[in-house]
Amino acid sequence: MIENTYRWRDGFPKIGIRPTIDGRRRGVRESLEVQTMNLAKAVAKLLSEQLRYPNGEPAQCVIADTCIGGIAEAAAAAKKFKTAEVGLTITVTPCWCYGTETMDTDPSLPKAVWGFNGTGRPGAVYLAAVLSAHAQKGLPAFGIYGEDVQDEGDDRIPADVQEKLLRFARSGLAVACMKDQAYLSMGSVSMGIAGSIVNDTFFQEYLGMRNEYIDMSEFTRRLEEGIYDPEEYEKAFAWVKENCKEGPDNNPEHLQTSRERKDWEWETVVKMTLIARDLMIGNPRLAELGFGEEAQGHHAIASGFQGQRQWTDHSPNGDFLETILNSSFDWNGKRSPYMVATENDSLNGIGMLFGYLLTNTAQIFADVRTYWSPDSVERVTGHKLEGRAANGLLHLINSGSATLDGTGEQMKDGKPAMKPFWEISDEEVDNMLKATQWRPASVEYFRGGGFSTDYLTRGEMPMTMARLNLVKGLGPVLQIAEGYSVELPEHVHETLDNRTDPTWPTTWFVPNLTDNGAFTSVYDVMDNWGANHGVISYGHIGADLITLASILRIPVSMHNVPKEKVFRPRAWGLFGTEQAENADFRACQNFGPLYK
Numbered sequence: 001m002i003e004n005t006y007r008w009r010d011g012f013p014k015i016g017i018r019p020t021i022d023g024r025r026r027g028v029r030e031s032l033e034v035q036t037m038n039l040a041k042a043v044a045k046l047l048s049e050q051l052r053y054p055n056g057e058p059a060q061c062v063i064a065d066t067c068i069g070g071i072a073e074a075a076a077a078a079k080k081f082k083t084a085e086v087g088l089t090i091t092v093t094p095c096w097c098y099g100t101e102t103m104d105t106d107p108s109l110p111k112a113v114w115g116f117n118g119t120g121r122p123g124a125v126y127l128a129a130v131l132s133a134h135a136q137k138g139l140p141a142f143g144i145y146g147e148d149v150q151d152e153g154d155d156r157i158p159a160d161v162q163e164k165l166l167r168f169a170r171s172g173l174a175v176a177c178m179k180d181q182a183y184l185s186m187g188s189v190s191m192g193i194a195g196s197i198v199n200d201t202f203f204q205e206y207l208g209m210r211n212e213y214i215d216m217s218e219f220t221r222r223l224e225e226g227i228y229d230p231e232e233y234e235k236a237f238a239w240v241k242e243n244c245k246e247g248p249d250n251n252p253e254h255l256q257t258s259r260e261r262k263d264w265e266w267e268t269v270v271k272m273t274l275i276a277r278d279l280m281i282g283n284p285r286l287a288e289l290g291f292g293e294e295a296q297g298h299h300a301i302a303s304g305f306q307g308q309r310q311w312t313d314h315s316p317n318g319d320f321l322e323t324i325l326n327s328s329f330d331w332n333g334k335r336s337p338y339m340v341a342t343e344n345d346s347l348n349g350i351g352m353l354f355g356y357l358l359t360n361t362a363q364i365f366a367d368v369r370t371y372w373s374p375d376s377v378e379r380v381t382g383h384k385l386e387g388r389a390a391n392g393l394l395h396l397i398n399s400g401s402a403t404l405d406g407t408g409e410q411m412k413d414g415k416p417a418m419k420p421f422w423e424i425s426d427e428e429v430d431n432m433l434k435a436t437q438w439r440p441a442s443v444e445y446f447r448g449g450g451f452s453t454d455y456l457t458r459g460e461m462p463m464t465m466a467r468l469n470l471v472k473g474l475g476p477v478l479q480i481a482e483g484y485s486v487e488l489p490e491h492v493h494e495t496l497d498n499r500t501d502p503t504w505p506t507t508w509f510v511p512n513l514t515d516n517g518a519f520t521s522v523y524d525v526m527d528n529w530g531a532n533h534g535v536i537s538y539g540h541i542g543a544d545l546i547t548l549a550s551i552l553r554i555p556v557s558m559h560n561v562p563k564e565k566v567f568r569p570r571a572w573g574l575f576g577t578e579q580a581e582n583a584d585f586r587a588c589q590n591f592g593p594l595y596k
């Protein structure tokens with residue numbers, strides 16, 4: 001119930017479609033009206049068939065009431081879009097139109113223009129003209145121009161145009177979805193991790209987001225005063241008892257806690273999970289129970305749990321709450337995952353949000369912990385790495401916040417995958433739970449106990465690892481590494497895993513190498529990584545991340561995405577075309593963040 005009536009109570013941004021036209025009457029405009037509007041309808045159909053909101057509903061498009069031949073109709077469309085809560089715009093045309101008179105000038109709306117590639121009524125000439133106006137006015141727009149010439153009157157959308165329309169719309173929707181939402185810090189800076197120093201200027205200016213903060217004592221208050229839904233707690237606890245199997249205690253015997261203490265910890269971590277979710281999105285049940293203020297929540301689309309150390313030195317750790325909220329299901333059934341960063345690493349939390357809004361799937365949060373060279377693996381295990389892992393691999397592991405979807409127990413075309421919640425079967429939910437053990441937390445690290453999520457990600461999943469960094473004087477910078485999860489022979493995994501904490505979830509990851517820059521070797525990827533954490537998304541989504549980053553004016557300092565898939569606003573090319581990476585930095589700096 002909380003899902004659709006409360007969590008997504010604001011609704012979702014829509015895609016505004018702007019058919020522009022040559023304004024000359026008595027012949028020209030009249031002959032183009034039908035074709036132009038048909039192009040707009042075709043784009044709307046494509047996008048609403050292919051794209052979905054995080055709750056699974058199809059993306060909605062709003063088409064301007066009339067074709068736009070001049071400023072009056074441009075203003076009428078802008079007005080309609082405002083009322084309809086449009087969050088991005090796509091201008092389409094098969095013909096010449098008047099650039100500055102017809103363009104979308106709202107500085108905060110991501111924009112693209114598709115200029116039909118035909119010769120009779122040159123849409124592509126308009127495209128070039130209007131994109132020069134966008135550059136000149138500092139309102140970057142994406143240009144879409146099909147490679148092959150189409151005949152006049154053809155309202156089909158060629159495959160290359162479709163790909164660009166979808167990439168832009170997916171990224172633009174992600175940008176619009178996070179706008180005006182909040183990041184909730186549950187606690188503050190964890191163990192001196194810089195990513196958990198929440199930089200509110202970054203959130204405000206680059207993401208259009210707000211920051212909310214609570215002290216961790218709010219958990220104590222809600223636990224002690226019983227500020228959660230007791231009926232849901234009973235349901236959750238019964239489900240946990242039945243489905244979450246406790247694994248062996250790995251602590252030295254003298255540190256192992258009693259059964260009684262562990263039972264109390266289970267009760268506490270389940271309550272903490274309800275509390276964290278209610279803090280993020282609110283819960284109408286709390287109002288019925290007399291907690292009207294708490295019922296409202298913090299409007300958070302992402303959050304972070306500090307935990308370490310003040311909380312975990314005394315109370316059960318946040319691994320269970322982070323894992324369950326980050327997964328695509330809980331005791332209420334399947335639902336879209338919540339984005340909860342461990343150690344309140346807000347920058348990794350935003351990396352998770354990017355991956356999630358682009359794919360509608362859960363995200364793995366992990367320490368980028370160890371680069372294992374082929375020689376080191378052989379020395380320690382006697383095994384010679386082969387196949388994808390032949391050049392070495394990265395051990396991704398954290399104390400337990402990783403999503404259960406990261407087990408790789410969902411299937412797509414018979415292969416391990418991570419899917420949007422509406423595509424996940426009940427059997428797959430069961431398999432994810434069966435593949436996971438909840439191990440009593442390492443008490444030397446977590447004096448207050450709790451349970452860490454222990455699983456091993458299945459191999460052969462295409463994955464993308466990303467990291468957002470903040471650099472003083474430069475601002476935010478994104479890193480992207482596409483690659484695959486791999487499986488090691490059992491004894492090799494066991495030996496390597498036992499060198500760290502075997503109670504934590506492991507993903508063995510190999511980035512795709514390009515023999516270039518940071519992707520010359522697996523070691524170079526590790527050696528260039530900007531921080532201790534990374535977020536890992538299912539699929540090769542690097543191209544979408546690059547497009548998203550360019551809309552937000554966040555430069556990408558390393559990526560291994562094939563050149564032909566990189567899609568940025570047209571003005572980026574005016575900063576240089578030989579070295580796209582350098583041009584990206586200068587373009588982002590020149591245009592500055594999307595919001596002020």
Ligand SMILES: C[C@H](O)[C@@H](O)[C@@H](O)C(=O)CO
Pocket residue numbers: 308343367398399445532533
């Ligand atoms: C338990 C430890 O403090 C870990 O949580 C720590 O190594 C980290 O995850 C650091 O990012």
Ligand SMILES: [Mn+2]
Pocket residue numbers: 343366367398399532533
């Ligand atoms: Mn960590």
